[in-house]
Amino acid sequence: MDVKTGGLNYNVEEMVQGDRDYVWHHIKPHKLFQKSEQMIVVEGDGLTVKDIRGREYLDATSGGVWGVIVGFGRESIARAVYEQLKIMPYFAGTVGNIPSIKYAKKLIERLPGLGKVFFSNSGSEANEKAFKIVRQLATFDATRKGKRKILFRDRDYHGTTFGALSATGQHERRQDFGPFLDGFMGFPHALCYRCAFGKSYPDCNIDCARCVEETILKEGPETVGACIVEPITAGGGIIPPVKEYYPILQKICNKYDVYLIMDEVVCGFGRTGTFWGFQQYDVQPDMVTMAKGVAASYMPLSVTAVKNEIYDKFLCDPGVDAERMNYFRDISTYGGCAGAMSAALETIRIIEDENLLENSRAMGAYLLDGLQSLSDMPLVGDVRGCGLFCGVEFVKDKKTKQAISEGEMARLMANVAAEGVLVGKTTSSLPGNNTIMNFAPALIATKNDIDRIVAAVKAGIEKF
Numbered sequence: 001m002d003v004k005t006g007g008l009n010y011n012v013e014e015m016v017q018g019d020r021d022y023v024w025h026h027i028k029p030h031k032l033f034q035k036s037e038q039m040i041v042v043e044g045d046g047l048t049v050k051d052i053r054g055r056e057y058l059d060a061t062s063g064g065v066w067g068v069i070v071g072f073g074r075e076s077i078a079r080a081v082y083e084q085l086k087i088m089p090y091f092a093g094t095v096g097n098i099p100s101i102k103y104a105k106k107l108i109e110r111l112p113g114l115g116k117v118f119f120s121n122s123g124s125e126a127n128e129k130a131f132k133i134v135r136q137l138a139t140f141d142a143t144r145k146g147k148r149k150i151l152f153r154d155r156d157y158h159g160t161t162f163g164a165l166s167a168t169g170q171h172e173r174r175q176d177f178g179p180f181l182d183g184f185m186g187f188p189h190a191l192c193y194r195c196a197f198g199k200s201y202p203d204c205n206i207d208c209a210r211c212v213e214e215t216i217l218k219e220g221p222e223t224v225g226a227c228i229v230e231p232i233t234a235g236g237g238i239i240p241p242v243k244e245y246y247p248i249l250q251k252i253c254n255k256y257d258v259y260l261i262m263d264e265v266v267c268g269f270g271r272t273g274t275f276w277g278f279q280q281y282d283v284q285p286d287m288v289t290m291a292k293g294v295a296a297s298y299m300p301l302s303v304t305a306v307k308n309e310i311y312d313k314f315l316c317d318p319g320v321d322a323e324r325m326n327y328f329r330d331i332s333t334y335g336g337c338a339g340a341m342s343a344a345l346e347t348i349r350i351i352e353d354e355n356l357l358e359n360s361r362a363m364g365a366y367l368l369d370g371l372q373s374l375s376d377m378p379l380v381g382d383v384r385g386c387g388l389f390c391g392v393e394f395v396k397d398k399k400t401k402q403a404i405s406e407g408e409m410a411r412l413m414a415n416v417a418a419e420g421v422l423v424g425k426t427t428s429s430l431p432g433n434n435t436i437m438n439f440a441p442a443l444i445a446t447k448n449d450i451d452r453i454v455a456a457v458k459a460g461i462e463k464f
């Protein structure tokens with residue numbers, strides 16, 4: 001069948017075969033597609049995506065991995081990019097361009113306590129920049145000499161490149177890729193449902209946060225430079241730590257002069273109901289990294305934001321031999337390219353003009369309520385979330401909390417998709433526990449959308 005849509009011409013069978021013959025999809029066991037057909041998306045509008053066979057779905061994943069925060073079909077973003085590309089498509093980030101200056105100002109105005117931004121392309125890259133800042137300072141800055149180790153939390157994900165993967169607490173994402181970089185140390189996760197200390201909140205002393213002090217002391221405070229966390233763990237199973245968690249973590253980091261890096265790649269830009277995920281807590285990060293929602297995933301763009309006092313340490317004098325190498329010697333060819341900046345500027349305008357933070361809060365609470373109403377159904381072990389970012393953990397036995405199998409989880413996912421709703425799940429993350437279904441619709445979701453999502457999950461469980 002030949003199709004013409006939005007200037008794209010293609011033959012359906014040719015595309016299906018071409019996808020099978022040439023494309024190596026991300027994080028997919030392809031053997032499955034020798035017999036069954038892989039989904040090919042062709043169009044999107046709002047929360048709706050259409051596949052190549054003409055089937056429509058309500059996308060509760062914001063484009064699969066939570067990035068399309070303002071929904072599909074935003075002509076104003078496409079126009080903003082088009083207009084910029086006509087005038088000045090690209091020049092290296094070694095010099096300035098107008099949209100990047102405007103965007104940097106807008107971001108800093110929304111990032112209390114931080115003062116400078118460094119642009120790159122992906123979440124992994126944004127985190128690599130943060131690590132490189134820590135490592136470079138550990139070399140030349142007298143007050144931070146030797147502080148090159150980086151702490152990360154079990155179940156958090158920080159990216160696919162070697163530095164970011166070295167800082168990732170998901171065993172299945174790391175498996176087979178070692179050896180990893182030296183100087184990255186893990187500490188326990190903050191999920192109450194499976195407390196790493198076998199305790200129950202609130203009688204737990206918040207040991208999951210306090211234990212970080214032990215790790216720092218064991219490693220030697222003079223060797224530890226930073227601690228990176230996702231404000232709310234995303235791919236590791238939608239884990240909002242309890243409210244006391246970050247103030248405690250912050251106090252420990254401050255005590256030992258350890259930078260607190262918040263990875264806002266998923267939580268940023270309203271996903272949790274506040275502009276930044278960390279704003280759900282009483283905490284002030286030293287660095288913030290972001291991607292995905294930055295330009296609503298219409299263009300690739302990521303950012304590493306730092307406090308001015310960190311940036312100032314790199315203000316060396318190139319004329320002085322002992323100092324001349326002490327500027328941030330890092331570059332990213334496409335980082336901050338003008339088109340992506342224009343998309344990012346337009347994304348912030350949409351978030352604010354359309355009150356999407358408020359909608360994320362209201363619809364998020366409605367979604368959490370709806371999912372919690374399924375708590376008494378079989379298989380539903382735990383329901384958790386914050387803003388338009390929720391997860392349901394599926395178990396065979398509610399008492400022992402034994403997770404359902406991967407095959408059973410796949411069946412459940414297929415049941416929900418058969419209801420016309422796309423949801424996400426923990427994928428190749430946690431051995432024996434990739435059974436957390438996640439929900440992160442675009443921030444424009446309505447009550448009707450949420451009702452459809454919850455109804456699809458309910459039907460999926462009933463048909464199981």
Ligand SMILES: Cc1ncc(COP(=O)(O)O)c(C=O)c1O
Nearest residue numbers: 122123124157158159265266291
């Ligand atoms: C919290 C977090 N940080 C970093 C990344 C890596 O981002 P990217 O895939 O753009 O490199 C991801 C990706 O899912 C993520 O969820």
